[in-house]
Amino acid sequence: MDDATPADEEMSVTDATRRRASLFGRRSWGETRRIFAILRKETVGGALLLAGALLALIWSNSPWSDGYQALRDLPVGPASLHLDLSLASWAADGLLAIFFFVAGLELKREFVAGDLRDPRRAAVPVAAAVGGVLVPALLYRLIAGADGARGWAIPTATDIAFAIAVLAVVGRFLPSALRTFLLTLAVVDDLLAIVIIAVFYTAQLSVVPLLGALVPLAIFAGLVQRRVRSWWLLLPLAAVTWALVHASGVHATVAGVLLAFTVPVIRSAAAGGPDAGPGLAEHFEHRFRPISAGVAVPVFAFLSAGVTVGGIAGLATALTDRVALGIVVGLVVGKPIGIMAATWLVARFTRANLDEGLNWLDVFGLALLGGIGFTVSLLIGELSFGLGSVRDDRAKVAVLAGSLAAAAVASVILRARGRAYRRVYEAETADEDHDGVPDIYQPRPHGPTG
Template sequence: MSNSSAPHNQTLSRGSYSESSRVAEILRQETVGGFILLVATVLAVILANSPAADFYFGVRDAEVGAHVPGFHHLMMTVSEWAADGLLVVFFFLTGLELKKEFVVGDLHDPGKAIVPIAAAFGGVAVPALIFAAINFSNPSALHGWAIPTATDIAFAVAVISAVGTALPSALRIFLLTLAVVDDLIAIFIIAIFYTTGFKLTYLLLALIPIALFWLIAHKGETMFHLKPLASWLILLPLGIVTWALFLESGIHATISGVILGFCVPVVYNKKSRAADAPAGLAEVLEHRLRPLSTGFCVPVFAFFSAGVAMGGFSGLAKALTDSVALGIMLGLVLGKTVGITLTTWLVTRFRKANLDPDIAWVDVIGLAMTAGIGFTVSLLVAELSFGPGSEHTENAKIAILVGSVSAAILGSLVLSRRNKHYKELTEKESLDSDEDGIPDVFTDNGSRLGGGAKRAD
């Protein structure tokens, strides 16, 4: 527990009660979605290695879409639609949630935000260095250096939802921020080192619907007298156009979801927001899209992305002996853990800050292990690195699956034990609350001040 001599400058502090309550509500909503996601992943692996494999791969690789003048990427396979289309909804909600944290949440303080952002860079650099060290003598294999650098937000949050329901909101926000920054870094890596055929014209054209999206989102209520529901009906087609233009530009389409999420306002004019006023646009969009994301979009994506033919135990053993596979697995499991934990420690030391007294370094290690789930973007980078038909491609996919599962298991083991600790702590604190229903631990009159120092008697 904390003590009276705890330093004022703290990292991963408890934060506000309203923030803790909001994050806890999101966790409850995502628990069912996380379970569906894991079931979809397991089912995909089973089907891909069963007599029904031909049917599974036939559906996954079937091309559907439409021919639209000026757009050449709207005819895609089912798996591509799931990855480049459905997953945008999840990234939109991620961008929206992160903006809330940076604007009105506990991460509006740059001193708090710098820690997960720096940790994300460390979690990218160390896995890349490990992969490069193992494959340095093989130029063709070295091209896949970026494969283990990504963290899959959907799976990482699913693990937290399943085993970390009582973890402090600061830890969950830390992982969420880290994962988003990590994926953004990975997308920039793809754009710089892997993307071919980049078309600046489409990216510039995308600025038009983005600007209109921002205008309607910010001024729709005051300038055009639009209710949140009416605004949503206008914003949806603008979002689709933005997504299509990003897809054509060569930039990974999911980044459009993050950008549009950041275009939605989370602070409103106080004069127009009476106490009994309806929910704002951010709340309306989140309420309508979160069930769609957690219950359909992300599980469908996982189902069509997770199916990898193992080739039996002999094929699995052969694949995992490839230097590319070794680099990926060690990068995801070891590199992420070391990179994130070490960077977090260095940042706190340079800032002369300590972790919140109720948070231990084992919590950071558990989150760092969970960040080794590098499924989505890692699979994409594997395809771009070696291309279909390469001897490294399937080996890389198997390594991504094995490494991600290993990271999920290790992270779950650590965080589940810590979750039990925090659950007991929360139950104890719930008994110590004022008449307002807010535990004293979140108030200046309780046992803790501000970010976490225990009151001196």
């Protein structure tokens, strides 16, 4: 016999509404498992990135620093095609195109087949990413002044590999919803960064090569839509697309995103039935993410992070520069304020509450991790002031200092909340029936109680 009263039914409806209108609620088990697999790879990539940056800093501040500069400036490539670029330029223009290709695949996957295809779920990380761009850019502009205005976008990027590496050390038991939020925030942040690079850092546009890039791009799109995986067909088309975008004056990393957006996420019924499996996006992401995280980003960090600091006095001089100060403030203060403010506004206007077991201090700790800018920040610094210039070197010092400061403060907050995270983690991973799926992700049986 069902003893439920109208009051009980009303409470049940209220609880259901509250669950639907919660920030950082649990995602599906399939998405959670996929996100965790990505985070494991990015953690390894973050460790390699830090190793590459550290090696560059040690070498560039050693008695053998001339060797580092010679290696970075070594020209490679065919001069007849205007591709006789330095190794540092190949890393920034070529290797980071792989990084943005993977980011584009992940972004498309999230919004086409992931949990973020639901606009209500997408609103929070998208708004947070936008806030995390606007506020640090504004603070930088106020501090750096007109003289350093070109570098306004340097403190707007979040480095996912660096942030996840820190998270792996200090946030081992962080709830899955917050980990997912950080990853999605960083992916959207990458998209905003590539738009900024394409729009604001294209000094001279050549229309003919840009239009010419549409031809190999269209052929590439046609092949991947038919699930063609042959590297000897796709790789040359991708390379030609990249070369033509590079020749147009648009930063060549844009080609990586354009290519990624053509790759299908879901295999159509016409191509093999509804049970034929996922589209090529998942296949390409599986193949290229290790290359991106394990090779492309660490090599770029090694060839870009080397800057001669000049001891304590040199460090002090670099960080008192208005541009450097604007970058540090943008990363350490602007990013968390922008992310927090945007997230709070979404909660306010949608009347959503934080999920059970979380509080706003957790969001603040995560927002501080958003202030870890490295890969894209270094790239934008080079585009703003020129590789090897005094301002570029000071910008690099500021990016490193700001990122380390943001990581340190975030670590203090996240460690302080470790005990609460452990309780949530244990609830999320409990699997009493040993079927490989945590009980919290399984549907509860319905029926009379009592």
